[in-house]
Amino acid sequence: MRLEPDFLLFETPVFMGSLRQTLPHWLEKKHYTQVIVLTDDNTQTHCWPQIQNLLPHSVKTITIPAGEQHKNLKTCEWIWNQMLLQQCDRKSLLINLGGGVIGDMGGFCAATWKRGIDFIQIPTTLLSMTDAAIGGKTGIDFQGIKNIIGVFQNPAAIFIDPTFLNTLAERELRSGFAEVIKHALIGSPVLLHKIHQSGNTPLPHLDWSELLRESIAVKIHVVAQDPTEQNLRMLLNFGHTIGHALESYFLDTDTPLTHGEAIAIGMICEIPKDKRAEVAKTLLRYFPVVPIPETAYPELWNMMLQDKKNSSGTVRMAVPDELPFTLNVLELSEMQLPDLLSEYQNFSPA
Template sequence: MNSIEANNCTIHFNENCYTALNQHLKSRNFSKVFILVDENTHQLCLPRFLEQLETSAAIEIIEIESGEINKNIDTCVGVWNTLSELNADRKSLLINIGGGVITDLGGFVACTFKRGIAYVNVPTTLLSMVDASVGGKTGVDLGHLKNQIGVISNPDMVLIDTQFLSTLAQNQMRSGLAEMLKHGLISDLKYWNKFQDLSKLSLDDLDALIYESVLIKKNVVDIDPFEDGLRKTLNFGHTLGHAIESYFLSHPDKKTLLHGEAIVIGMILACYISTVLTGFPKETTQNIKQLFIDYYGKETIDEADYQPIMDLLKYDKKNNHGNINFVLLEAIGTPKIDCLVDDAIILDAFEFYAS
């Protein structure tokens, strides 16, 4: 697969990854190379990565604990302190090997340490390959509120080695697939139709689908890197999805949802709201709901949960001037941004999901 140029950042795939990285290491002559991992990628991904690495620079491994619960400023402080103790300087390179938590947090650490050092992202989950790998968003959560602190700054390069997908559990694969389904809904009926029988998808199919998904997001981000307009469409399903994810993360009686699991619920809710406000076909909404529930199952969201989830909407990053802005669909491939939605319609959407 050919490499993709995206806003001063090149995305390399499979066999091109390590050739490009080694050339980059040689040409930039970094003083030190730091590699950020969690306990899972340290064991499952780092050995393969180090086998491909060619550099005379000193290499230091920094490990943090996995999971969204550790994507916070305290973890950043720990990594900053470690970089400082290991004598990282402005000419150091940070390589982030992991899922979205690692690439988001590692990118933020790199952008802020000594006012910015170079970094490279090596996404190892399907979700991070098709979502976090493109667009330069970095950052951490504020308490249980998603991605409240961060900056937009691109890495030197992104390396997508799909062999790492073999290390993932099925629920992690499904979580990443949710973002690919979203790309189809907001951009391309033809791409969406490729997912109509999810049971038949194989790992061999994934390479081409991942490449297409990366291209879809890349084309959006190229036009609108700072989310002033078109890039907001990438948040389809995320307004309520993030609120549900945050609520389940903070509620002691709820299980923790993976990002994609929450976004699937958010997309079903957004499709229902679209039938009410933008004329999105009811039959299409029903078909989308059935496809998602058949593949992901249905989470229990009690009536008592509705209002606390809705209260979290005020923290959504798309909000402005006190308005909660939704991304809705007029048709598959035709999103509409900055939609205002009455609470009564959101409550009806929850009932539709539960029915």
């Protein structure tokens, strides 16, 4: 049993490693009246059996269908209804056992239930372990717009156990790896070195606890400096201006991209030219070049204009500067976009 967290983000302890060593002990000290676990179909099958015997016998589960398309108000209503049926009072705890969809939506449902009950994050995808579960952003999509309804609310604790990654599809693992590489590029030369050192080791065989520790340290450092994204936290959006537009564009095609695949392209395009070849070399090892039809360029530009960081016809991109944890905001014009996208497509495979 272990009580000391690996990190502390404001009041929130972050525990890494086997849940058996940390979760029961942490729970014992809390005296919640009720514990409810939120899962999706997949985490119900693959992850719930791993934690069931660490929780009180009276624990109840709420299971929703997997996928981003369910991260909406309708599913929240269904979750709140279940909480009502289970007489979830103000001293109840909601455990979010899943990827970013479960963490974001469960966090939002808990933060608004009776003006806020405790919730904990037990992320089960690489993306949620390194990114989504940390930083207090909760929310849902509305009218097709991602994360437009939500609140900042920190969980009561975060438990990161990389053994959940054993059942994750390799493409999902790769998607999360793009965010790990992003953290390396914005704040951790040590992590970047470790990624380079990993050579051609297939992702499922990497030592995730070591890489996650470095990656999470970057996210925590940034969020601690700027919890509500007034300045430095924008750095976490590196690759996301062009990346989000690509993700949305490809969503309507026969070959949708994962979030990480889109962000990887975004990072190659957004990084200043003098560093582009080097960054591309790192990313292309995991993310082969994706053909982007020229006919898509105007649509991509329009999507980028809608980004909340932009004003009057220009697009602003948050990119890392020379030193770790330094933010540089670059402006992009419509004329520059085709050059960036074609330069990306002309990179040869790593």
